[in-house]
Amino acid sequence: MRVHAAGTCKLHASVLTIGALDGVHRGHQALVCEARKRALALGVPLVVYTFDPPPRVFFQQALQLTTVEEKLCRLEQLSVEHAIVASFDAAYSTRDESAFLTELQDLNPVEIWVGPDFRFGSKRGGDIGTLRESFSVKVLDSIRCSSGEIISSSRIRSLLMQNCHLQAEQLLGWQTVQGKA
Numbered sequence: 001m002r003v004h005a006a007g008t009c010k011l012h013a014s015v016l017t018i019g020a021l022d023g024v025h026r027g028h029q030a031l032v033c034e035a036r037k038r039a040l041a042l043g044v045p046l047v048v049y050t051f052d053p054p055p056r057v058f059f060q061q062a063l064q065l066t067t068v069e070e071k072l073c074r075l076e077q078l079s080v081e082h083a084i085v086a087s088f089d090a091a092y093s094t095r096d097e098s099a100f101l102t103e104l105q106d107l108n109p110v111e112i113w114v115g116p117d118f119r120f121g122s123k124r125g126g127d128i129g130t131l132r133e134s135f136s137v138k139v140l141d142s143i144r145c146s147s148g149e150i151i152s153s154s155r156i157r158s159l160l161m162q163n164c165h166l167q168a169e170q171l172l173g174w175q176t177v178q179g180k181a
């Protein structure tokens with residue numbers, strides 16, 4: 001897998017997924033795997049655009065589930081070919097939707113895969129509708145756990161705070177969380 005700083009990767013075509021992806025939990029894994037299937041079918045590289053630190057860690061001091069190194073390691077195991085890492089800081093967070101869309105044009109995404117609640121740009125001003133004005137966007141239904149709740153990094157953080165390591169590990173789908181929190 002090749003790792004690029006934001007704004008430094010140019011591709012003729014790609015299938016792209018975007019997100020904080022903290023923990024690369026089972027919902028994220030399903031999203032990346034769906035994108036991977038499409039990338040294989042279309043014969044183009046699979047690209048993930050992610051943020052370090054995750055925006056929720058930057059803005060809300062949320063517990064970070066994975067370092068950027070661990071996140072990249074997990075993405076590599078999911079056969080991601082290019083990972084773009086944006087350093088998420090105050091300056092980056094003020095970029096508006098159009099600046100971000102212009103950056104994505106360099107990746108020539110044939111499809112962009114996101115989950116139902118995807119937002120982007122300053123003050124979370126962009127949504128799936130905004131993204132669809134420029135690209136073909138595919139939305140994966142939310143992946144839920146056996147109790148019916150949507151799997152999310154926030155839910156996993158909350159389980160870890162309550163010392164429910166086994167449940168957190170089940171939602172993460174990786175065997176490495178014990179002893180880390």
Ligand SMILES: Cc1cc2nc3c(=O)[nH]c(=O)nc-3n(C[C@H](O)[C@H](O)[C@H](O)COP(=O)(O)O)c2cc1C
Binds near residue numbers: 095117123
């Ligand atoms: C250019 C850019 C600016 C952003 N600015 C903000 C912001 O001002 N406030 C915020 O809460 N999130 C901001 N975000 C983060 C998004 O809300 C969101 O977390 C990110 O696009 C990843 O999507 P995900 O949370 O679904 O993984 C920004 C994202 C991008 C790409």
Ligand SMILES: Nc1ncnc2c1ncn2[C@@H]1O[C@H](COP(=O)(O)OP(=O)(O)OP(=O)(O)O)[C@@H](O)[C@H]1O
Binds near residue numbers: 117152155
């Ligand atoms: N359970 C899920 N099923 C399908 N897609 C998901 C799921 N969880 C997250 N996604 C999608 O993965 C991408 C990255 O999401 P993000 O990293 O914000 O995950 P999250 O678990 O919702 O995080 P947080 O709880 O911190 O907001 C987004 O497009 C989001 O919609």
